[in-house]
Amino acid sequence: MRITYAHGMRLLRSTDLALRVLMRLAVADATPTTRQVAADMDVPYTHAAKVVAELQRLGLIDARRGRGGGLTLTGRGRTASVGAVVRTFEGEGDVVDCEGTQGTPACPLRSACRLRGALRGAQEAFFASLDPVTIADIVVEPTGPLLLGISRRPEAV
Template sequence: MRLTKRTDIALRIAMRLAVLGEEVSPTTQEVAEAIAVPYSHAAKVVARLRHLGVIEARRGRGGGLTLTQAGRSGSLGTLVRDLEGVGDVAGCEEVPACPLRAACRLRHALRQAQEQFYTALDHLTIDDLVAPPTGPVLLALSPRPSGPRGRTTPV
């Protein structure tokens, strides 16, 4: 099983916000730079994470992104399920559709394997992912945003 790029970016954004804490609210641009992804990709993912209630985004002066309590302590398996969506691991429904799909045992086996993958993540949270040694590494990736926009403090 392989996660989509969007899910990978979403998890990195959530992890970055988790290590920054509630006192620091970076912009989408700052987070994108810190995790080395294009701003346009990060903006789309931030919108999805907001919709899921994982992050809060405030506009204007003093605005920025923060991880919600639900985002911090919610099940990682549930989050990945929400981000990945429900569907076949293989392209059973693509055009042209697989001629075996009506009687295929592989499709069922792959769905079971996918659910076991998600189940293995169910007991984890974003907070678990940023426990040492990961958290300090995430903080060291780039300057830490602080105060008014445009000012950063080296880590």
């Protein structure tokens, strides 16, 4: 599923969640669990778990199970390029489907079309504009304190 932003920009829901998880962990005053992060972000646990697993595979977060476990941002995660994270979750695929899939015909212009290249260039410009921005950059005030304010605190037992 894609989320639409201003001017028709679209990101996969998993890309959006990955960025929000990284941002949340960048300002964490405790070690939240995947369940707590899912609740904070108001997303299904299963979706959060898939995103967390991918972020862990990428070395951007540490996830420890059991008592005293939880999620923490790694040094690599703190300095990760937003552009690199978006590229990873979005993939390097084309913006348009010129080849046709699932019963849709291939575009008859595909052998001589300039649109595909122009759209690919625009996509790369989008990624490139995010490359110098790090996770640490996007959680400075006022975002960081706001993230902490909206995070649910563990309930006292």
